[in-house]
Amino acid sequence: MNKEQLFEQIKQKKSFLCIGLDPVLNKLPKHLLKYNDPILEFNKQLIDATHDLCVAYKPNTAFYESYGAKGWQTLTETWKHIPNNLFTIADAKRGDIGNTSAMYAEAFFNEEGSGMSFDSVTVAPYMGKDSVSPFLNFKDKWVILLALTSNEGSQDFQTRQSGDDKLFEQVIKTSSQWASTDQMMFVVGATKAEAFENIRNLAPDHFLLVPGVGAQGGSLAAVCKYGLNSKCGLLVNAARSIIYASDGLDFAEKARAEALTLQQEMEQILGAAQLI
Amino acid sequence: MNKEQLFEQIKQKKSFLCIGLDPVLNKLPKHLLKYNDPILEFNKQLIDATHDLCVAYKPNTAFYESYGAKGWQTLTETWKHIPNNLFTIADAKRGDIGNTSAMYAEAFFNEEGSGMSFDSVTVAPYMGKDSVSPFLNFKDKWVILLALTSNEGSQDFQTRQSGDDKLFEQVIKTSSQWASTDQMMFVVGATKAEAFENIRNLAPDHFLLVPGVGAQGGSLAAVCKYGLNSKCGLLVNAARSIIYASDGLDFAEKARAEALTLQQEMEQILGAAQLI
Numbered sequence: 312m313n314k315e316q317l318f319e320q321i322k323q324k325k326s327f328l329c330i331g332l333d334p335v336l337n338k339l340p341k342h343l344l345k346y347n348d349p350i351l352e353f354n355k356q357l358i359d360a361t362h363d364l365c366v367a368y369k370p371n372t373a374f375y376e377s378y379g380a381k382g383w384q385t386l387t388e389t390w391k392h393i394p395n396n397l398f399t400i401a402d403a404k405r406g407d408i409g410n411t412s413a414m415y416a417e418a419f420f421n422e423e424g425s426g427m428s429f430d431s432v433t434v435a436p437y438m439g440k441d442s443v444s445p446f447l448n449f450k451d452k453w454v455i456l457l458a459l460t461s462n463e464g465s466q467d468f469q470t471r472q473s474g475d476d477k478l479f480e481q482v483i484k485t486s487s488q489w490a491s492t493d494q495m496m497f498v499v500g501a502t503k504a505e506a507f508e509n510i511r512n513l514a515p516d517h518f519l520l521v522p523g524v525g526a527q528g529g530s531l532a533a534v535c536k537y538g539l540n541s542k543c544g545l546l547v548n549a550a551r552s553i554i555y556a557s558d559g560l561d562f563a564e565k566a567r568a569e570a571l572t573l574q575q576e577m578e579q580i581l582g583a584a585q586l587i
Numbered sequence: 588m589n590k591e592q593l594f595e596q597i598k599q600k601k602s603f604l605c606i607g608l609d610p611v612l613n614k615l616p617k618h619l620l621k622y623n624d625p626i627l628e629f630n631k632q633l634i635d636a637t638h639d640l641c642v643a644y645k646p647n648t649a650f651y652e653s654y655g656a657k658g659w660q661t662l663t664e665t666w667k668h669i670p671n672n673l674f675t676i677a678d679a680k681r682g683d684i685g686n687t688s689a690m691y692a693e694a695f696f697n698e699e700g701s702g703m704s705f706d707s708v709t710v711a712p713y714m715g716k717d718s719v720s721p722f723l724n725f726k727d728k729w730v731i732l733l734a735l736t737s738n739e740g741s742q743d744f745q746t747r748q749s750g751d752d753k754l755f756e757q758v759i760k761t762s763s764q765w766a767s768t769d770q771m772m773f774v775v776g777a778t779k780a781e782a783f784e785n786i787r788n789l790a791p792d793h794f795l796l797v798p799g800v801g802a803q804g805g806s807l808a809a810v811c812k813y814g815l816n817s818k819c820g821l822l823v824n825a826a827r828s829i830i831y832a833s834d835g836l837d838f839a840e841k842a843r844a845e846a847l848t849l850q851q852e853m854e855q856i857l858g859a860a861q862l863i
Binding site for chain 2: 333335371373375377378379380381382383384386387400404405406407408409411413415417418421424425426427433435436437439440441442443457460461464465466467468469471472473474478481482485487492497519
């Protein structure tokens with residue numbers, strides 16, 4: 312999906328919500344455990360209940376890998392169940408030397424080999440340009456590069472001063488030269504709302520993937536105050552607050568209600584910014 | 588495997604060789620394509636032919652993920668085929684917020700859930716302490732943290748000056764406080780031999796995992812000049828130069844010959860350093 316198509320989806324759905332599909336077996340509603348693949352059933356029902364309210368789904372690969380090869384199959388089937396008009400993010404935090412990143416790109420972008428073709432993958436910047444470039448060889452596929460993450464550990468290196476810049480600012484400035492805003496986004500945690508003004512100066516036209524709203528405590532309004540741009544420019548992710556809204560028979564219904572609350576807040580914000 | 592056991596293996600085998608198992612289907616000897624899982628057969632024959640010459644195997648997860656769920660099964664079966672006295676490294680370059688890194692730790696360390704229990708996993712440092720800690724909760728399991736990598740992109744951020752230090756030096760100094768030398772190693776590329784003297788000042792007692800000997804052009808002698816410590820302290824990885832030594836029926840035999848050359852060079856180095 313390219314940038315224009317993504318913005319079209321945002322306008323049509325009046326939403327820039329991304330839902331994180333990070334399921335853990337022991338947190339699932341008990342009635343799903345009778346299924347052969349309870350996590351897949353959980354994901355399918357969540358997707359069916361919410362796909363008109365969000366523009367993206369973001370399965371985090373760790374949650375699937377923890378179940379080994381079977382979990383990887385669940386990830387594949389989950390990807391297949393997501394309707395085509397949604398933007399898909401493999402939240403995998405990959406990155407390695409060039410010939411290896413090329414294999415990660417195959418894993419997430421080449422359906423013929425791996426059974427999956429996500430629109431995008433999250434990538435860690437530490438290994439530099441040649442660890443990122445192989446992902447960019449796939450047309451209309453995106454790298455979502457870690458810039459300023461939502462966790463406490465973001466203070467360990469990302470915010471250290473290096474010359475005139477902090478490390479995450481260097482990452483944004485340097486990597487902006489590696490790809491256009493049609494193939495690169497940045498991860499910026501919602502828990503760092505005060506940083507958005509500065510980041511929008513560095514990356515006025517990029518989409519930003521914003522985790523940390525909901526269970527991690529970030530505020531949607533604070534993020535949007537500085538984060539919105541003329542193409543919306545934000546994908547705001549919520550995971551636990553939606554997918555675990557209930558652990559009963561009504562889990563999908565309650566997940567929809569949580570997603571609807573966020574979508575309605577987003578509709579107001581988009582309207583106030585005259586983007587819809 | 589703990590540090591003492593690893594050093595014992597090094598002394599017994601007179602080797603600190605790690606073999607990278609990074610197989611690509613179209614580079615395999617043609618006669619293996621008749622097998623149901625050619626990559627698994629390739630790995631098994633390589634392991635059978637070399638396990639007395641090396642102390643560690645390092646499958647890079649990207650090469651398995653590129654084949655989807657089937658590849659993940661191949662990774663699992665490969666891990667199972669590695670004899671117990673060898674140190675196993677899941678070269679996965681993972682790292683995420685705490686609750687997610689905990690799932691990655693399950694994926695690579697908890698056999699009950701995932702079917703695999705490697706001794707160690709490579710982790711990217713960008714997200715800081717809470718992205719690393721969950722791996723350390725597993726007794727006798729190791730984090731191998733990226734410090735100074737072997738690729739050109741290591742110049743983009745790792746070697747940037749930040750205060751008195753370069754970023755990779757900060758990574759070593761800071762992360763040394765997160766775990767003892769019994770649970771943490773660092774990745775330092777063999778292509779950066781001139782950096783080993785400085786790194787040994789910062790991390791005198793850590794094991795270093797050193798990729799880049801062989802196809803990437805690093806020199807074993809140059810690495811050892813400054814890299815060796817009183818417990819050897821080095822695991823030197825070679826992959827392509829060994830596993831693709833021949834693409835004929837004799838591929839395992841030729842791989843053994845390449846591994847033997849490196850083992851003999853290592854035996855001389857260990858002897859000269861009076862470690863054996």
